[in-house]
Amino acid sequence: MKTITKKPEVLAPAGTLEKLKTAIHYGADAVYIGGNAYGLRSRAGNFSFDEMKEGVAFARKYNAKVYVAANIVAHENDTDGAGEYFRTLRDIGIDAVIVSDPALIEICALEAPGLPIHLSxxxxxxxxxxxxxxxEEGLERVVLAREVSMDEIKQIRNNTDVEIEVFIHGAMCISYSGRCVLSNHMSMRDANRGGCSQSCRWKYDIFEMDEETGQPIGLEGNPDEPFSMSAVDMAMIRHIPDLVEAGVDSLKIEGRMKSIHYVSTVSNVYRQAIDAYCNDPENYEFNEAWEDELWKVAQRELATGFYYGIPDPNQQIFGKPRKIPKYTFIGQVIDYDEETNIATIEQRNHFKIGDDIEFYGPGFSHHKQTITEMWDEDGNPLDVARHPMMIVKMKVEHPVKPLDMMRKRKA
Amino acid sequence: MIKIIATAASAEQGKALLEVGVDMLYVGEDAFGLRLPTSFSRAEIETMVEIAHSQNKKVVVAVNALMHNDRIEKVVSYLQFLEKCRVDAITVGDPGVIHLLKKHNLNIPFIYDAQTIVTSAKQINFWAKRGATGAVLARELTYEELEAIGAQTTVPLEILVYGATCIHQSLRPLASNYLQYTNQDVSPSKKRGLYITEKNDPDSRYSIYEDINGTHIFASYDVNLLTQLDKVMEANLHHWKLDGLFTKGDDFVQIARLFVEAKNALLEKRWSADYMQQLNEKLHEYHPKDRPLDEGFFVKDPTEIE
Structure with missing residues (x-):
């Protein structure tokens, strides 16, 4: 019988402490977060040292790891204080830092020995x-460029001992990462220091220069469709066996800016698929419900990037985007009474009696039902749950657990 | 110690560039080097080196591509060839190539050139400690930053003083995909001269083309630092790069001549605002009319960049 000797880690994004806990609760083996400095997501919720401590303590309980992204490409003075910063991370118990700039790699290696470094x-x-x-420089892991194909990953695996991490889900740079400064030139925001204005997703006209007249001419038959460089998102859910067989150590989900709805859903799905394959590779079957689930938190269409070839026009966003069914995260279960089948919910978005809703929880549990009865905290009947974070009690048809999530399809 | 390095699109143009006083020629093969005016064959590289060396001048070969496995395997024999024909240096942007130089004991000086990400003295010094004999600075650095880098590095620093700035490299065929989607039978090669204009900035015009290394997009304005050369020199930026990707034939040679004259005037303390103005006016005559020039990030305020 075939057995899997190396089960890759599921690595989820965590923009906040709540998202960190959610990701781990929903099956992530590791999370990556940002600190208050040196990271590329200046607008993502970033962690204070105290929050990191709490996050690390939580992760330890579940045997999960916490990595910190410090992946800016530094200019002069940007590296001030970096040694102290890395030492603090190490002493907090952070499992690794994700770095791209050799200047920061050197500082980390010299000034915070013992803190593992991953190349961003x-x-x-x-x-x-x-x-x-x-x-040879001492790095523990390399996150591959998103341009590397599945066949290339296998060759890389056969020719190096360093750990390999790859992106398997989420939004992508359409350029080689680090090699795009559209944002610097178009909006004076440094793409490599957390300021990316996503100029690649803007609309452009395309022309050619008439060599004789020196005047611009539209391309022959230039239609109304503007030029754009916007990439669809990545989803490798159908290809988990390939990733495991290629010997990848860590499977990374993009999205430190994304919601707990996204983080819980995506972690949950990949946890299921990877466990299913690794536990019994010979009888593994792809479950369509996994992909359906990913679509519920998708912002764009989904594709496989460079894994199986150079991306064609279908992997760029042209024309009217295909309509993606949208789901809204409406609440989180904070308690459940088995005797009465009453769940206590913390409201996150508007819902009302008669709504068709869906509960989901870790282990890919799903229940659909219609809301028939609900009450406020004091037991007064409610027709509508209007207020963010309000506490609602509700009769449920199947048992639920604290930290289960509640969503509904947008009209 | 100011050196002028210029791209050569042919042996003929290379010769002409050396004649007008260029110190180093920059050539290479597309499979390993980025955004060259012409992809040279190995025989052409050999010829270029012979010509340059006969005049005590130098040839630097572009080996600065990001390489996938197939290319990193092929680059070994290329490097062996370059060592054999005694090129004076190569540019390198992929640490894998640095690893191979050491692994195969290849004795070729390398200049670190990772394009957009070469942005600090500490980073340059990291590569210098690993053998780099120089570094090519990112185009997105302001004067204040360049000055600070110049003061803290020991290897010669190369700065683009004339030519186009690449602002985006993708391995995706971005233009072909669009043209295929819109059913247009157009090949987005360099020759075709395509450019894109941002909808909200109708005066912008970013050149775009595809080659073996993917899709390349260039800044709206080509760089011209002729008016800033005194400051460039003061900041210890001693290798001045002229890139002839979009400036053809003799026009480019004439522009190189102007920079050589500027360099001599600066070294001989003959530099004046009037003289600079004269040279700059001539430069504009030779520069392609459809490509506006400016001083790029050199004259920008670092605090204005978010």
Missing amino acids: TQASATNYETLNFWH
Whole structure:
């Protein structure tokens, strides 16, 4: 019987402490977060040292890891204080830092020995000799460039011992990461220091220069469709066996800016698929419900990036985007009474009697029902739950657990 | 110690550039080097090196592509060839190539050139400690930053003083995908001269083309630092790069001549505002009319960049 010797880690984004706990609760083996400095998501919720401590303590309980992204490409003075920062992370118990700039790698290695370093995808590592270079420099892991194909990953695996991490889900840079400064030139925001204005997703006209007249001319038959460089998102849910067989160590989900709805759903799905394959590879069957679930939190269409070839026009967003069914996160279960089948819910978005809703929880549990009866905290009947964070009691048809989530399809 | 390095699109143009006083020629093969005016064959590289060396001048070869496995395997024999024909240096942007130079004991000086991400003295010094004999600075650095870098590094620093700035490299065929989607039978090669204009900025015009390394997009304005060369020199930026990707034939040679004259005037303390103005006016005559020029990030305030 075939057995899996190396089960890859599910690595989820956590923009806040709540998201960190949610990701781990929903099956992530590790999370990556941002601190108050040196990270590329200046607008994502970033962690204070105290929050990191709490996050690490929580993660330890579940045997999960916490990585901190410090992946800016530094300019002069940006690295001030970095040694102290890395030492603090190490002493807090952070499991690794994700870095792309060699200046920060050097500071971390010299001033915070013992803190493992992962090379960020921002460094666009695309071949095994590059991984060997960084391995010899003492790095523990390399996050591959998103341009690397499945076949190339296998070759890389066969030619290096350093750990390999790949992106499997979420939004993507359409450029080689780190090699795009559209934002710097178009809006004076440094893409490599957390300021990316996503100029690639803007609309452009395309022309050619008439060599004789020096005047711009529209392309022949230039239609109304504007030029754009906007990429669809990635979803590798159908290809988990390939990723495991390729020997990848860590499977990364993008989205430190995304909601707990997203983080819980995506972690949950990949946890299921990876467990299903690794526990019994010979009898593994893809479950369509996994993909359906991912669509519920999708912002764009989903595709496989460079894994199986150079992305064609279908992996860029042209024309009218296909309509994606939208789901709204409406509440989180905070308590459940088995005797009465009454769940206590913390409201996150508007819902009312008659709404068709869906509960989901870790382990890919799902229940659909219609809301028939609900009450406020004091037991007064409610027709509508209007207020954010209000406490609502509700009769449920199937048992639920604290931290289960409640969503409904948008009209 | 100011050196002028210029791209050569052919042996003929290379010769002409050396004649007008360029110190180093920059050439290479598309499979390993980025955004070159012409992809040179190995025989052409050999010829170029012979010509330059016969005049005590130098040739730097572009090996600065991001390489996937197939390319990193092929680059070994290329590097062996470059060592054999005694090129004076190569540019490198992929640490895998640095790893291979060491692994195969190849004795070729390398200049660190990772394009957009070469932004601090500490980073440059990291590569210098690992053998880099120089570094090519990112185009997105302001004067204040460049000055600070110049003061804290020991290897010669190369700065683009004339030519186009690449602001985006994707491995995706971004233009082909669009043209296919809109059913247009157009090949987005460099020759075609395509450019894009941002909808909200109708005066912008970003050149775009595809080649073996993917899709490349360039800044609206080509860089011209002729008017800033005194400051460039003061900041210890000693290798001045002229990029002829979009400036053809003799026009580019004439522009190189102007920079050589500027360099000599600066070194001989003959530099004046009037003289600079004269040279700059001539430069505008030779520069392609459809490509506006400016001083890029050199004249920007670092605090204005978020």
